[in-house]
Amino acid sequence: VSGDLSDAEAAWRGAFLAHGSLTEPGRSSALEFTCPGPEAALALVGAARRIGVAAKAREVRGADRVVVRDGDAISALLTRLGAHTSMLAWEERRMRREVRATANRLANFDDANLRRSARAAVAAAARVERALDLLGDDVPGHLLAAGKLRVEHTQASLEELGQLADPPMTKDAIAGRIRRLLHMADRKAVDLGVADTNSAVTSDMLNA
Numbered sequence: 001v002s003g004d005l006s007d008a009e010a011a012w013r014g015a016f017l018a019h020g021s022l023t024e025p026g027r028s029s030a031l032e033f034t035c036p037g038p039e040a041a042l043a044l045v046g047a048a049r050r051i052g053v054a055a056k057a058r059e060v061r062g063a064d065r066v067v068v069r070d071g072d073a074i075s076a077l078l079t080r081l082g083a084h085t086s087m088l089a090w091e092e093r094r095m096r097r098e099v100r101a102t103a104n105r106l107a108n109f110d111d112a113n114l115r116r117s118a119r120a121a122v123a124a125a126a127r128v129e130r131a132l133d134l135l136g137d138d139v140p141g142h143l144l145a146a147g148k149l150r151v152e153h154t155q156a157s158l159e160e161l162g163q164l165a166d167p168p169m170t171k172d173a174i175a176g177r178i179r180r181l182l183h184m185a186d187r188k189a190v191d192l193g194v195a196d197t198n199s200a201v202t203s204d205m206l207n208a
Contacts, residue, residue, distance in 0.1 A: 005050060005051055007047075008047035008048075008050040008051050009051060009080050009081065011043070011044065011047045012044065012047055012048065012051070012077065012080070012081055013081045013082065015033045015035070015044055015066075016031075016033065016081055016083070019033055019034040019035070020032070020033050021033075022074070022078075022086065022090060024093060025071065025090060025093050025094035025097050026097060029069065029071060029074065029094075030067050030068065030069050030074075031067070031068040031074045031077060031078070032065055032066070032067045032068075033065060033066045033067075034063055034064070034065055035057075035064040035065065035066060036064070037064055038057070038059070038064050040064070041057035041064040041065065041066050042057055044057070044066045045057050045066055048066070048068070048077070051077075051080050052076070053068060053073050053076060053077045053080075054068070054070065054073055055067065055068045055073075056068075056069075071094055074090065075087055075090065075091055075094075078090065117157060118155055121150075121154060121155055121156065121157065122154055122155070123201045124150060124178065125150050125151050125154040126200040126201055126202075127182055127197035127198065127200050127201060128147045128150045128151055128178060128181065128182065128197070129151050129200060130185065130195075130196075130197045130199065130200035131147060131181050131182050131184070131185030131186075131197045132144070132147050132148075132151070132181075132185075134185040134188050134189055134192075134194070134196075134197070135181075135184060135185050135188060138184075138188075139181065139184075142177060143177050143178075143180055143181040143184070144181075145165070145166075145177075146161075146165070146174055146177035146178050146181065147177075147178065147181050149161045149164055149165060149174070150178055157171070158171035158174055158175050159171040161174045162174045182197050185197050186198075
C-alpha cells in the first residue's frame, strides 16, 4: 500500500495472473480476485486506490475476494496491468452488448408506440361511427368522406388515411376533418340528450 504506483500495478498484475477472473460485460460484469486472507484483500484495495481504481473487498463463501465492477474501472485497470489484448477484447464485447441493448430498447419503444397508435385508431373509428349515426344526413360531404375512411380503415394511421383520400391530403387535414365531425356529433348529442361519441369507446379498445 505504501509503495509507488509501479509497486501497486505490480501487485495487481501478480494478483490477476495468480487468482484473477474477468466475467463477460453486462449487469454482473466484474474483475475479481481471490485473496489468501482479509489482510491481502485490504492491501489490494489500497493498491487499487493508489492507481485510481475503486475496488471492494468482501467475503464470499469463506473466501476473501476483491472485486471491481465498474466497466470503465475494469478497462482502466486492465490497461494499467498491461493486459491490452484482454482490455480490447472485453471493450469490444462491452460495446456490442450496449449496442444490442440500445437496439432492443428502441425496438420495444417502437412497438409500444405502434400499439398505442393502433388503440387510438380503433377508438377513433368507434367514435366516428357513433358520430355518423348521430348526424345522419346532416353530415357535410367532406366530413363524411373523412369519417368513412376512418371507419373503413380502422388500423390505419392518420398519414395513411390522408394518402387514401381522394384527392390525397395531409394527416393534419384529415385529422382536422375528423375532429370537426366529432365536435358536430357531440354537440348534437347534447342537444338531443343522448350519449355522445365517447360512449362508443370501450375499455377493451383502450387495453387491447
